[in-house]
Amino acid sequence: MSTSTKLEAILKDVADGAALPLERAVTLPRETYIDEEFFAFERDNIFKKDWMCLAHVSQLKTPGSFVAIDLFDEPLVVVRGHDDQIRVLSRVCAHRAMDIMPDDPSFPREGETRLLVCPYHKWSYDLDGSLRGCSQMHKAEGFEKKDWRLSEFRSEVWNGFVFVNFDGQAKPLAAQYEEFSRLIAPWNVAEMELAIEFEWECEFNWKVMVENWMESYHHIGTHATTLNPSMPGELTWADAERPYFIRAHLPYTDKLRAELRASASGEGPKVPGFRAIKGLSEDQANEWGLYLGFPCFMFLTTHDRAIWYRLLPISAGRCKLLTTTLVAPSAKEDPDYEKALVSEGEMLRNFHSEDMVVNAAVQNGLKSSRAVRGRLSHLEEPVWLIQRYLAARAAGRYPEKANRAPYHGPQAMQAAE
Numbered sequence: 001m002s003t004s005t006k007l008e009a010i011l012k013d014v015a016d017g018a019a020l021p022l023e024r025a026v027t028l029p030r031e032t033y034i035d036e037e038f039f040a041f042e043r044d045n046i047f048k049k050d051w052m053c054l055a056h057v058s059q060l061k062t063p064g065s066f067v068a069i070d071l072f073d074e075p076l077v078v079v080r081g082h083d084d085q086i087r088v089l090s091r092v093c094a095h096r097a098m099d100i101m102p103d104d105p106s107f108p109r110e111g112e113t114r115l116l117v118c119p120y121h122k123w124s125y126d127l128d129g130s131l132r133g134c135s136q137m138h139k140a141e142g143f144e145k146k147d148w149r150l151s152e153f154r155s156e157v158w159n160g161f162v163f164v165n166f167d168g169q170a171k172p173l174a175a176q177y178e179e180f181s182r183l184i185a186p187w188n189v190a191e192m193e194l195a196i197e198f199e200w201e202c203e204f205n206w207k208v209m210v211e212n213w214m215e216s217y218h219h220i221g222t223h224a225t226t227l228n229p230s231m232p233g234e235l236t237w238a239d240a241e242r243p244y245f246i247r248a249h250l251p252y253t254d255k256l257r258a259e260l261r262a263s264a265s266g267e268g269p270k271v272p273g274f275r276a277i278k279g280l281s282e283d284q285a286n287e288w289g290l291y292l293g294f295p296c297f298m299f300l301t302t303h304d305r306a307i308w309y310r311l312l313p314i315s316a317g318r319c320k321l322l323t324t325t326l327v328a329p330s331a332k333e334d335p336d337y338e339k340a341l342v343s344e345g346e347m348l349r350n351f352h353s354e355d356m357v358v359n360a361a362v363q364n365g366l367k368s369s370r371a372v373r374g375r376l377s378h379l380e381e382p383v384w385l386i387q388r389y390l391a392a393r394a395a396g397r398y399p400e401k402a403n404r405a406p407y408h409g410p411q412a413m414q415a416a417e
Helices: 005-018 036-047 178-187 206-214 254-265 329-333 337-366 378-394 410-416
Strands: 052-056 065-071 074-080 086-090 110-112 131-133 152-158 161-165 193-202 245-251 287-293 297-301 306-315 318-327
Touching: 005 036, 005 378, 036 306, 036 378, 052 065, 052 074, 052 306, 065 306, 074 152, 086 161, 178 245, 178 287, 178 297, 193 329, 193 337, 206 287, 206 297, 206 306, 206 318, 206 337, 206 378, 245 378, 287 378, 318 329, 318 337, 329 337
Parallel strands: none
Antiparallel strands: 052 161, 065 074, 065 110, 074 086, 086 152, 152 161, 193 318, 245 287, 287 297, 297 306, 306 318
C-alpha cells in the first residue's frame, strides 16, 4: 500500500520517538492526533487487523438479545443465537443494502428479538444470519434463500467480552491475551454483570483517551479531589513491556487499606461501594489494576468491581465511549446494592467528567500550530509504551516482551536490593 510523503514523515517521527529510552521520551507528533490520513492508516493497519471489543456477555443473556454498534462504516449487530452462540453480523440487508437497524430513535440499539427484520421490504433473517423470509421473490429466476444471508465477521468471546476482528487474520485471543487472562482470573469477569453505564460523544482522538486512561500522573491535577486522595498519582507504576497489553498499578493509600480491613472485619464502618470480591490477594485487593489491551480495550480491576470502557474511534478528532461498571452477581444480594448503584454511578460519572474536560482541552491544544512534542515523566511510562506499540504495528509487528523488572514501583525497588 503506497503512502504519501506526509504520512511517511509522520510515521518516521513516531518510530524515532518510540526508539528513545523512557528517560528521554517525548510525546507523539501532534499530527498523529489531528491528521485524517494518519487516522485512516491506523484504521486500516491497526484497528482492522487487531481485536476490537464490542460488548460483554451480560448484555446478551438470552437468545435473541442484541447490541447494535457502528464501527468504521460497518453497521454491526452482536447477537446471541437460538443455538446460544454469540455472533457479530453485518446489519446490511442482502436485498438492497438497507441497514436493518438504523441509528434512529425509533430503532432500539439494544434489546431482544426473535428475528432480524429489514424494515424496508420485510426480509427477515434468523439470528445466525440465514435468510428466513422474503415475500414476493418467487418470480426471481434461480433465487434460493440459502444463498442470501447477512454477512458474519470473525468474533471471539474472551473472559466474557465479545471482540471482532475485521480482516480475520488476528492471532486468537486465547493465545494473544494468555497472560492477561491469568492476571484477571480472580475476578471471574465472564460471570460479572454490567451494572452501570454511561455513553459519551467525544471530540478528541482515541489516543488522547487511552493515554489518559493508562497514566495516573494526571491524578495530581485532574483528579486532585476525587481519585488522588485514595490513589496518589506519584505512587503509580507500570509493568515491563508486553506485546499485546499494558498493565499499570494504582496502589491505595495506607489510610484506605486500613479502612477496608476494618470494614471487612466488622470493626469499622462500611466503606462505600459493593461487596468485596473473594479470593483476591492483598496486593490485588488494595489497588486499581489498569489494563490496556491493544489497541483500545480499557479494563480496570478493583477490590469490589471491574470497570470497562468501550472505545469506538470515528475520525482523527472524534470517538464514541461507553463507560461501565461490572459487579459480581453476589453484589446484588446486599441490602444496600441499589443505594451503591446510585453513589458509585455518580462517582464514575464525576471522575470521567473531569477526564472529558481535559481530553477535549488536550485535543484543542493539539490543533494549535504552537503545540510541541513535550517531555514525559517517569509516571507516564504507559504513554511511552503506547507509542512503542504504534511504531511496532506501523512496521507490521508487535513490541517485544521486556525481560526486566519494572522501572519504578515496589518490584523495581526489590530488584535493586
